[in-house]
Amino acid sequence: MLLAPNQENLQRAAAEIEKGQLVIFPTETVYGLGGNALDDKSVASIFEKKGRPQFNPLIIHVLGTEQASLYAQWDERAEKLAHHFWPGPLTLILKRKMDCPISRLASAGLDSIALRVPAHPVAREFLQACSLPLAGPSANRSGLLSPTSANHAEHEFPDLPILDGGHCHIGLESTVLSLLSPQAALLRFGAISASDISQILGEEVADGTHDKDIRSPGQLLRHYATIKPMRINVREVEKDEALLAFGAGPYPVPPFLNLSSKEDLTEAASNLFAMLHEMDDHPSVKKIAVMPIPYEGLGMAINDRLARSAYVAEDERHT
Ligand code: TXA
Ligand code: MG
16 A cells, blocks of 8 residues: 655554554665564564565664664764765664664574664654664565565555655665674675775775675574574473473473464564573573474474574584
8 A cells, every 4th residue: 555655644654663563665775664673573574574484684774873872882983884874875783782672583683783774755754753763674575676666565565554755766775784893894785885985984894795604694503592402393391491382282391481372473483582582591491492383484484593593512502
């Protein structure tokens, strides 16, 4: 459903976001599939809509530096780049603050966060109307082209509200730059080039675009491991194991936590990272045993994530 970006529609769309619904919004690069970045359930429904078999970390859209520095460990390099390129098509990967309230699922369980300040006037008005950070991957189904007009987006997601901001004038996703190591590394090419960036930083930028591990953090094993040993597809619980359940039972032992007693895969996805962290941090849990999750819909991404964590060998944990 296309919406002209007038005040009334912006307020209506913002109200949808507050209710946990998704809204497609224009940016200067491509259209984004937006949801409340503070809410695991909204973020889970973004993954569900995209139909990705894996949880890729999402870009968080904010209004400016002040908001960005609430969520990420801000430093001099980030300040310089933000000052020069924001608002605009540059996404910065930074370390999440300890108390960062952004959904863990939006970061796909990583301790880093991708932040971007869009320049498109409708994106900015929408962020203002929402007063919330928006998680927003490109508004296309997994594997398809990113939409650069409201009509493309409508073709992909006819049932969602779409703020019509016309044609995206850049038409290519934002440049993604990681500031996690001492040398800044380019992870995705975009309108802002490595040399634009190194001019501002006064130092060389590494090319991380060929490094599969950096480029696809969602596929990296070690990012996804719990500290405690984990078994999956568990039907019989061993002593020392705490149960992470799924479904209404019967359970082999009383569950420590339940991803979804209603067998709702979107709910399970929204609980996944928060519950794994809770079990990892809880002193009475020695090992984690996870009940079988169906291999369908979001269950594919949940199983992918769990299998990676379970796979990590004993000597790789704690690193
Ligand atoms: O232009 C854009 O950036 C558009 C508009 C809507 O803002 N958004 C977009 O989002 O392209 P998406 O989700 O399709 O791409 C996000 C990119 C992916 O390549 C992802 O791997 C990377 O950002 N990314 C996100 N968080 C990351 C993190 N913590 N570490 C490394 N890469 C990350
Ligand atoms: Mg994309």
